[in-house]
Amino acid sequence: MPKFKKEKKRDNRSNKKAFNEEFAYKTVIKSVIFAGFFFTLSILFNMEIITFFVNLGELWFIIDIIIKLVAILLFFFFMVISIGNYKELTGRPLDFKLILLMFVLSLLQAFRDPIVFTFTFFGLAIIIIYMFFVQES
Amino acid sequence: MHKISVSGFRTVKRIAIKLIILMFITSLTVSSYLLVINGSGADLEIKPLYGQAPVIDGEIDTSENEWNKAIKEHLNLYPNESAPENPLLVDLWVMQNGSNLYISIQFSFLHNSFEFVGLLISSNQSENPEDFTDAKIVRFSNISTNEYTYKDYYLNNSIYEEDTNSNGSGAGKIEGEDVIYEFVLPVEYNESDPEDVFLEYGTDEESGHIFKIIMGDSTDPPSYPEDIRISNNVLIKITYNPLPTELTQEELLILIFSIIIFGTSGMLYVFYIYRIVKLKERIERIRT
Structure with a gap:
């Protein structure tokens, strides 16, 4: 009888783990789709393919x-959300180098416009600080 | 064997990371160079592109894509160019259509009754006052009804004398605090006219003309140059270019740089999606 109980507990734990993994994986996918959408938008506007607002x-x-x-x-x-969850699934932490790479890649998208570049720089810095505190809490 | 391949992979990975970091440091350096856009004095050099001729009426008709091929720059006008303080930032748009040079100056300001904006044209790249021998001025006579006059002057030892034959034309329109001035000047037109600077196409470094953008509020009748309040110089190089959509060297550099940045980001994005798919396969394998 006690043996049976233990196995049930273990089953529950593995089910919960599988559920968490499934949830984390779905978050990775959803985040990367959103990121892709905004990246396309960024290409259209920051590469100045769409310029009808000028x-x-x-x-x-x-x-x-x-x-x-x-x-x-x-x-x-x-x-960053997607990569963070991806890293969690692989069991590794999101390291500083990856955040720096994402920071540089994002900032460089704004290189054509000095106003956008300046605001992007501060915006990215705020997001990193925000994420750092969210992580800490 | 297994250990060697892992360490080999790590070495390649380390080199790849170093290369990526080096690439982005280079990119940042180049982009910071490209970010400098505000010009001061003749440090600002413009090579106007070809575009469809706009209507010179003090209005920019966006539905007709007017001025869409113009080079758009910012320029500070100073009360004293040798001591650049208290500037007025103006938008300077320059374009050409093969036979005329088009210049538009726009800014926001509390306007005066007899406000004017003009172009003093040097016969070459010289900024010496005696080399500015031609002036085109648009001067408001009534800002509330947007009445203005365009005058073509010949500068004889800094004395403004009206041309016998006025060339080019100009217009201005004030709306609230915003004002748009537009000028059109013929290029390579009537070389024998002593009253106008002969604007010519050039390809070498020596070619081009210094344009002094002037702004002021005049008395009635106007008295130049006493009424000029602020000014600054810009070098305009008119190049003969039969291809209207040909890219300038700077535009080409920006385009290549954009492709590198967005291309790299895109490739990394696709690679990341590939890793996500692989991760899903790995998770399923572990579960089974």
Whole structure:
């Protein structure tokens, strides 16, 4: 009788582990899809393939900057979430080098526009600080 | 055998990481060079591209893609160019269409009744005052009704004399604090006219003309150069280029750099998806 109980407990634990893995894997997939969407948006606007906001006045100029900025920041945000979960699934921590690589790759997307570049730099720094504190808590 | 291959893989991985870091340090250095856009004095050099001729009316019709091929720069105008303080930042747009040079100057300011903006043109790349022998000025006579006049002057020892034959044209329009000035100047037109600087196409480093952008509020009648309040120089090199969409060297560099950045990011993204798929397979293998 006690032996049977132990096996049941072990089954529950392995089921829970499988469920967590499944959940983490789904998060990896969802995050990478979102990141892909924002990366495409970033290519369109930051590579200046879409430029119809230019010359339409100050408001559209600001909207153009916001789109470029948000696309890069959310790309970085979702990629870090996805890579973080991926690393957790493989049993390794998300190391500093990967975050630095993502930071540089995201920042360089804004190289055409100095305003976007400046705001992206600070935005990325804020996201990293935010994630660091979330992780700590 | 197994140990050797693992250490070999680690060495390759280490080299790859070093290479990636080196590549991005180089990229950052290049991008920081490209970020410098504000010009000051004749440090600003513009090689106008070909585009469709805009209507010179003080308005930019975006539905007609007016000025969309213009080189767009920022320029600070100073009360005293030798002591650059208290600048007024203006947008400077320059383009050409094979027979004319088009220049637009835009800024936001509390406008004065007889405000004017003009172009003083040097016969070459010299910034000496005596080499500016031609002036094109758009001056408002009534800002509330947007009434203006365009005048073509010949500068004789800094004395502004109106041309016998006015060349080119200009326009201005004020809306609130925003103002748009537009100029059109003929290129390689009437070399024998002593009252105008002969704007010519050039390909070498020596070619090009210094344009002094001037702005001021005049008395009525105007008195130049006393009424000029702020100014700055820009070097415009008009190059003959029959291909309207040909990329400049800088544009080509930016395009290549963009492809490298977004291409690298894209490839890493695809590689990461591949790793995710592999991870799924590994998880399933462990479970079974």
